[in-house]
Amino acid sequence: MKKLVVYYSYEGNTKYYADLLANHLQADVLELKPVNEKSSKGFTKFVWGGYQAVMKKKPELVAYNFRPADYEMLVFATPVWAGTFAPPLRTFFEREDINGKKVAFLYTHQGGPGKVKEQLEEVLSDNHLLGSMDILTNKGSQEENRKRLLSWAQAL
Numbered sequence: 001m002k003k004l005v006v007y008y009s010y011e012g013n014t015k016y017y018a019d020l021l022a023n024h025l026q027a028d029v030l031e032l033k034p035v036n037e038k039s040s041k042g043f044t045k046f047v048w049g050g051y052q053a054v055m056k057k058k059p060e061l062v063a064y065n066f067r068p069a070d071y072e073m074l075v076f077a078t079p080v081w082a083g084t085f086a087p088p089l090r091t092f093f094e095r096e097d098i099n100g101k102k103v104a105f106l107y108t109h110q111g112g113p114g115k116v117k118e119q120l121e122e123v124l125s126d127n128h129l130l131g132s133m134d135i136l137t138n139k140g141s142q143e144e145n146r147k148r149l150l151s152w153a154q155a156l
Ligand SMILES: Cc1cc2nc3c(=O)[nH]c(=O)nc-3n(C[C@H](O)[C@H](O)[C@H](O)COP(=O)(O)O)c2cc1C
Pocket: 008, 009, 010, 011, 012, 013, 014, 015, 045, 046, 047, 048, 049, 050, 078, 079, 080, 081, 082, 083, 084, 108, 109, 110, 111, 112, 113, 114, 137
């Protein structure tokens, strides 16, 4: 079965787990990269990022060559931004017609996942959802998270 992991990561946490998962599933990997993304730190990043997420912005993405239609299974990974999924995923979902696929998703956060699970379930509702999981990136060890993720992936 052809598998694709699609992810966005601003600071590398989601990237770490998405790459791990892709490696484990022997999946292709598509990292969504916004064109001209700001590189801000500290409080500023929460302001512009939170604004984009709340306003449901859809940033232009750097071109990619993957076609979801070529895959049977798609796994999405995103950080939680202001209680929802990150804007580049929104662009992707608008652009691509994802239906009839086996899907799963992973989201990383710091204890405030908001409604991201319900929202992704809704966005992907025309598909067969295999499962979802969250990873706290401010608590627990990366090693524990890695083990949890790989055991979740076994069931996909
Ligand atoms: C703009 C912005 C908004 C965020 N909003 C939330 C939030 O609502 N709830 C939460 O638990 N964490 C929030 N976070 C923390 C990230 O979800 C968390 O650190 C995540 O693991 C970062 O993933 P990344 O390193 O792949 O970018 C936010 C981070 C940023 C930059």
